[in-house]
Amino acid sequence: MLPAVLLIAGNLAACQHRPTIAYPKLPEAGRVEAEFDCARLDDAILKTEAVRWVMREDGARLLSPDERFARTTTDVATSVAASFACLFCVSPMWLGEEGHAALDGADRRLLSLLKLKQDQQCAGRPTALAGMADLQMHDAVALRAERMRLLDKLRP
Amino acid sequence: MSRDRGTWRALLVVLALSACTGHRAVSPVDNGEPTELRLRAGDSIRVVTKQRERMSLRITEIRPTELAGVTVKPAAHEALPKGRDVMVPYADIALVEVRRFSAARTAAGSVLVVLTAAGIALDTMPIMMGP
Numbered sequence: 001m002l003p004a005v006l007l008i009a010g011n012l013a014a015c016q017h018r019p020t021i022a023y024p025k026l027p028e029a030g031r032v033e034a035e036f037d038c039a040r041l042d043d044a045i046l047k048t049e050a051v052r053w054v055m056r057e058d059g060a061r062l063l064s065p066d067e068r069f070a071r072t073t074t075d076v077a078t079s080v081a082a083s084f085a086c087l088f089c090v091s092p093m094w095l096g097e098e099g100h101a102a103l104d105g106a107d108r109r110l111l112s113l114l115k116l117k118q119d120q121q122c123a124g125r126p127t128a129l130a131g132m133a134d135l136q137m138h139d140a141v142a143l144r145a146e147r148m149r150l151l152d153k154l155r156p
Numbered sequence: 157m158s159r160d161r162g163t164w165r166a167l168l169v170v171l172a173l174s175a176c177t178g179h180r181a182v183s184p185v186d187n188g189e190p191t192e193l194r195l196r197a198g199d200s201i202r203v204v205t206k207q208r209e210r211m212s213l214r215i216t217e218i219r220p221t222e223l224a225g226v227t228v229k230p231a232a233h234e235a236l237p238k239g240r241d242v243m244v245p246y247a248d249i250a251l252v253e254v255r256r257f258s259a260a261r262t263a264a265g266s267v268l269v270v271l272t273a274a275g276i277a278l279d280t281m282p283i284m285m286g287p
Contacts, residue, residue, distance in 0.1 A: 020232040021202050021210075022181035022253045032185060043247075044185070046206045050250035051183050054204055057233060 016059035017098040023055060026105045029112035038122035045113045045134070049154050052106040060099025062107075062148045068097055107151055114138035128153035179255050187247035189218065193254050202231065203244055204251040210234045213242055221245060 026048060033044060063071070075096070114134060124133030132140070134154060141147045184190045195201065199215045201223075210233050213225035222245045227236045236242070 021204070021251070022179040024181040024183040024251055026183060043187075043206070047183060047250040050204055050206050050208050053208055054210070054233075054251065 017061070017096065019058050019060075019099065021054060021058075023099075023102040024051065026051060026102075026109040028108050029116050033113060033116055036116070038117065038120060041113060041117045041120070041122060042125065045110065045117070045154075048106060048109050048113065049151075052103065052110065052151065053155070055099055055103050055106060056152060058099065060103040062103055063098055063100045068100065071097055103148075107147055110151060110154070111138055111141060111147075126156045128156050178257075179253055181251060181253035183251050184246065184249055189220075189246050190249065190252055193252065195223070195252075195254060200228065200255050201225075202253040202255075203249060205244065205248045206250050207248070211236045211242060211244075213244075219243075221247075 029044075033041070036044065115138060118135050118138060122135075124135040127134055127137055129137070129150070132153075137150050137154060141150050180193060182190050182192055189195070195215060195218060197215050197217055200212070201215060202210070202212045203223075204210050210231075211227055212229070212231050212234060213223075213227045215223055215225045217224040222243050224241070224243050227238055227240045227242055229238050230236060
């Protein structure tokens, strides 16, 4: 019992994501974006980056598969406990996934737009990381943890 | 009769308390008016621009290339004070969220409230033992 309480309390304390606005669906770049010229691609990247910035300001972050599993398990456990306590009660302690899905969608859209820009041989734009342009950032993003850190610096 | 009136009043209160707004947000792909939201004068919206500016406003006019509106009480992370006239070019919009009354959510919320109240009532009802 005590480990379960500590797990729940720990996860509650760690929950940092507080959405302040509804997040839109951000699909990966497709046929519409493939027709964009370099200027429109840069514009689309700016817009997507602004939405991603809102998510990060709200505390959204990428979770590892283990972290996502732990949160889902905690949510199920608290819901079951609440159901036993009160037949029609809904658990108020739904942890969710810290905006992972929305942020992951934004990242994938950004990377797909950068890939299109690379394919069209557009000029790179500076980022907040000295010596790294946006097109180089696309190549550098390999690991999930690195991806969040690098894309936080996309805008100079 | 007075018992029926009391029941209807209670239901109306539940409905009023559970009145819900729906939020829809889009990130426009092109630089024109975000038609999928069917924005109109009087709508309350929140906007994030490409320049990372955030604002809440009530639309006063839908123009060919921009939205005109008046800012309302600023929400979290917003700097513009209430009552300022603003114009937001569609080309600048990175995210727009519109908030409208949702009949579906209100109905669902009312059902949830009634079920929860019924559950609590059942839990607290004294158990009558048979002979």
